[in-house]
Amino acid sequence: MAYDPQVVEATKVSDNPKNGLFEVVVVLKDRTHGRIFFERNLESGEIKASRISRLLKEPCPICRKDFLCNCLDRYLDNISGQALQKIES
Secondary structure, three states: OOOOOOEEEEEEEEEEOOOOEEEEEEEEOOOOEEEEEEEEOOOOOOEEEEEEEEEOOOOOOOOOOOOOOOHHHHHHHHHHHHHHHHHHO
């Protein structure tokens, strides 16, 4: 069974308009919390997700480890796309 992350809630927690960086905290359907770091190109306005980190409130839904892992990196594009839709609406 493949992992299919679904963003339930997304909140912008910090924004730096000078350099175009901002952070979004997301809550996934499986109760996993994560923080996504975004970079905004100041000339074109294009937004790109640069990094995701799992907040250690629940074990990793993929490897079930209760400490740092990089499993969510594989789903960065999917999760960041859903998070941007949530904060823009």
